[in-house]
Amino acid sequence: MDETLLRVENLSLKRDGHAILSRVNLAVRPGEVHGLLGLNGSGKSSLAYVLMGCAGYAPDEGRIWFADQDITALPISERARLGLTLAWQEPARFEGLPVGAYLALGAKDSDRHHLAAALEAVALPPSAYLKRPVNHALSGGERKRIELAAVFAMRPKLAILDEPDSGVDTLTLGDIAAVIRRMADQGTAVLMITHRDEMVTVADSASLMCQGSVVFQGDPAEVRQYYGRRCRPHAELLGAQPWEAARSPSFEVQMQRESER
Numbered sequence: 001m002d003e004t005l006l007r008v009e010n011l012s013l014k015r016d017g018h019a020i021l022s023r024v025n026l027a028v029r030p031g032e033v034h035g036l037l038g039l040n041g042s043g044k045s046s047l048a049y050v051l052m053g054c055a056g057y058a059p060d061e062g063r064i065w066f067a068d069q070d071i072t073a074l075p076i077s078e079r080a081r082l083g084l085t086l087a088w089q090e091p092a093r094f095e096g097l098p099v100g101a102y103l104a105l106g107a108k109d110s111d112r113h114h115l116a117a118a119l120e121a122v123a124l125p126p127s128a129y130l131k132r133p134v135n136h137a138l139s140g141g142e143r144k145r146i147e148l149a150a151v152f153a154m155r156p157k158l159a160i161l162d163e164p165d166s167g168v169d170t171l172t173l174g175d176i177a178a179v180i181r182r183m184a185d186q187g188t189a190v191l192m193i194t195h196r197d198e199m200v201t202v203a204d205s206a207s208l209m210c211q212g213s214v215v216f217q218g219d220p221a222e223v224r225q226y227y228g229r230r231c232r233p234h235a236e237l238l239g240a241q242p243w244e245a246a247r248s249p250s251f252e253v254q255m256q257r258e259s260e261r
């Protein structure tokens with residue numbers, strides 16, 4: 001048996017004529033946490049949608065192998081049946097359903113004790129949340145935690161977590177890291193997507209994406225160091241308005257320095 005659970009080979013994706021992913025290669029072993037780090041717009045979510053088989057995200061080239069099976073052409077439902085799941089960057093709300101019932105939808109074991117344990121794993125007291133409706137009254141961070149609890153209760157073979165840290169206070173990043181480690185301990189491999197390099201420290205291995213390509217792979221500490229040297233300066237210069245920053249002289253100077261390194 002192949003030692004990888006997920007293997008991505010030369011995956012490319014175009015959308016509306018734009019190249020979004022270019023010849024991406026990636027491997028995740030069973031039960032490991034693999035960090036996928038990259039700046040905004042580098043293609044991380046698009047890769048997640050291709051891996052999950054979302055509509056409109058069939059790759060233009062390349063192959064996806066999951067548990068020794070070529071899943072490139074399989075529909076989303078088949079991939080889910082094989083044990084692949086995706087926690088969205090912006091979780092769906094399932095308006096009105098009690099949190100407990102929402103967790104039970106995909107849970108491997110839906111008895112109350114297991115659902116409560118899943119909420120405890122994301123530091124939400126079950127007594128306060130199990131019966132609470134999933135609706136607009138939940139904060140973004142609470143919804144995000146409930147989404148993580150749902151994946152925890154599901155116990156898939158591979159969980160793709162798209163920015164599990166977004167919308168959650170910096171102070172609670174440790175909680176998020178702890179639940180990801182617990183997922184791995186109970187046998188779920190995790191592809192953890194993030195643009196915050198401190199999150200990568202929770203991973204066993206990591207990849208760095210830049211403009212639709214994986215540009216660096218290996219030990220999380222090395223990937224983090226590379227990101228800090230090569231990517232973070234660009235992010236700081238670009239800020240929220242890349243088109244303006246890209247025209248500014250300071251940006252040109254910085255890019256020149258980068259290319260000389």
Ligand SMILES: Nc1ncnc2c1ncn2[C@@H]1O[C@H](COP(=O)(O)OP(=O)(O)OP(=O)(O)O)[C@@H](O)[C@H]1O
Nearest residue numbers: 015016018020039040041042043044045046047195
């Ligand atoms: N249909 C499309 N047509 C053109 N460009 C697209 C389309 N869909 C996505 N893109 C572009 O592809 C790039 C990758 O987007 P994606 O959402 O995968 O990035 P990301 O790494 O997840 O970013 P973030 O950290 O902000 O979530 C972006 O520049 C985005 O604008």
Ligand SMILES: [Mg+2]
Nearest residue numbers: 044045046089
């Ligand atoms: Mg994204």
